[in-house]
Amino acid sequence: xxxxxMSKKFFNQSTLDLAYNLVGKILYKETExxxxxxxxxxxxxxxxxxxxxxxxxxxKRTKRTEVMFxxxxxxxxxxxxxxxxxxxxxxxxxxPQAVLIxxxxxxxxxxxxxxxRKVRKEKELxxxxxxxxxxxxxIKQDYGRHFSEKPLYITEGEIPESISSGPRIxxxxxxxxxxxxxxxxxxxxxxxxx
Numbered sequence: 001x002x003x004x005x006m007s008k009k010f011f012n013q014s015t016l017d018l019a020y021n022l023v024g025k026i027l028y029k030e031t032e033x034x035x036x037x038x039x040x041x042x043x044x045x046x047x048x049x050x051x052x053x054x055x056x057x058x059x060k061r062t063k064r065t066e067v068m069f070x071x072x073x074x075x076x077x078x079x080x081x082x083x084x085x086x087x088x089x090x091x092x093x094x095x096p097q098a099v100l101i102x103x104x105x106x107x108x109x110x111x112x113x114x115x116x117r118k119v120r121k122e123k124e125l126x127x128x129x130x131x132x133x134x135x136x137x138x139i140k141q142d143y144g145r146h147f148s149e150k151p152l153y154i155t156e157g158e159i160p161e162s163i164s165s166g167p168r169i170x171x172x173x174x175x176x177x178x179x180x181x182x183x184x185x186x187x188x189x190x191x192x193x194x
Contacts, residue, residue: 003028005153008146011073015090015097018072019045020184022088024160027104029136030151036112036136038104038126039157041189044168045182046087048097053174056096067144068096075145075152077138083130086138088147088154102169102183104132105191112137128193162187169194 006025013021020043028037046054048068055078056065067076067089074089076098087098104126106113113125113135126132133139138152147154164187171178185192 003155005148005150005155008073008148010154011088011090011147013072013090015045015047015099016182018088018090019043019099019182020163020165022099022101022154023163023184023186025157026107026155027101027132027136028108028150028153028155029138029142031137033137034109034112036106036109038106038108038132038136038191040101040103040154041105041160042101042103042183042185042192044100044102044184045090046098046100047180047182048091048095051097051180052177053168053171053180054097059096061096065096068098069094070144073147075142075147077133077140077143079140080130084133084138084140085129086133086142100129101132102129103127103185103189103191103193104136105189106135109136123190127191160186160189 048056049059071093076087087100089098091097125135142152165181165184168183
């Protein structure tokens with residue numbers, strides 16, 4: 001596994017391709033406390049202007065969604081309830097789409113993850129979008145960074161043997177958009193969120 005961040009070029013792909021191709025890559029976060037990393041095992045694509053489940057639906061441009069209009073590879077963090085969630089912005093500038101990182105398989109910095117998450121079971125460290133950000137030390141202030149640069153970055157991993165897809169989770173109030181098969185996960189990985 002290389003610790004070199006992916007080049008900016010990697011992020012130049014359609015949102016659905018990016019959501020699929022992020023599965024198996026490694027997400028790193030460097031903090032003063034140390035480095036923590038995990039293999040991405042689950043993602044969800046949000047298709048922007050036309051997608052009722054996306055924050056940028058209807059071309060909504062707010063302080064929160066601004067980074068989504070900036071082009072591929074930027075970090076879009078936001079708070080939902082008490083959790084910080086992390087997304088990879090996709091598509092060219094002005095097309096506000098993103099991929100939510102939903103679950104990781106822990107690889108590096110497990111002690112740090114246990115300390116931050118206060119759980120006993122390894123499976124519960126990173127098997128959800130709010131859990132993985134806490135485990136890695138990803139915070140709202142990471143907003144606007146680029147995933148091709150440290151301290152929050154994505155590296156090459158291994159291509160999974162099999163990737164499944166199905167409807168997204170937790171977006172019940174988004175009409176037909178909740179049925180779109182925009183969630184991708186490594187088939188059979190125990191760290192997948194649901």
